[in-house]
Structures are given as C-alpha cells and as structure tokens.
Amino acid sequence: MGAIWNRINNFNINNSAKNKLFISLVSVLYGIAGGLIWLTVGKVFLPEIYWGLCFIGYPVVLGGVFGGILYLYNHEFNKKEEKE
Numbered sequence: 001m002g003a004i005w006n007r008i009n010n011f012n013i014n015n016s017a018k019n020k021l022f023i024s025l026v027s028v029l030y031g032i033a034g035g036l037i038w039l040t041v042g043k044v045f046l047p048e049i050y051w052g053l054c055f056i057g058y059p060v061v062l063g064g065v066f067g068g069i070l071y072l073y074n075h076e077f078n079k080k081e082e083k084e
Helices: 002-009 015-045 049-073
Strands: none
Touching: 002 015, 015 049
16 A cells, blocks of 8 residues: 555645545555456356455455555654654
8 A cells, every 4th residue: 555655645636635546546456356356266156246246345445445544544644744
C-alpha cells in the first residue's frame, strides 16, 4: 500500500481527493486479486458465480476499504507536522 500511496501523494490535488483515490484504487486492486484467485482455484472447486462474488467482494471490503482507511489513519501524513 505504501508504493500506491507514494504515487498518489505526488499528485497536485487536495488531501481529500488523494484519500478517496487511494481507497478506490486499493479496493479495485484487491478485487482484481480476489477475482484472479477465484478464476484459478475456485472455477474448479466452486464454479458458481456466487462464489466469484464472494472471492471478489470480501477482499474489496476487508482489504481495500477497511485496510485502506486504517493505512491512511495510521500514517504520519495525517498528523500535524511539527515546525522547527
């Protein structure tokens, strides 16, 4: 997540837009990863589309949205910087 945030942080946009872009992009990437796992493993053992939605949806919500929010919350760019 750090590499994604470093790329987004270089954009010349406000912090709110950066946060929204980061969470959206991380969610999409987690969804793609879950979909690829389902296509390789799940298609053989769990071929119904409902399983595909589970393999895509849970990583998006847990890893992408909640993980992205926790990542943004716990890093120093959201804390006030000390002036020297």
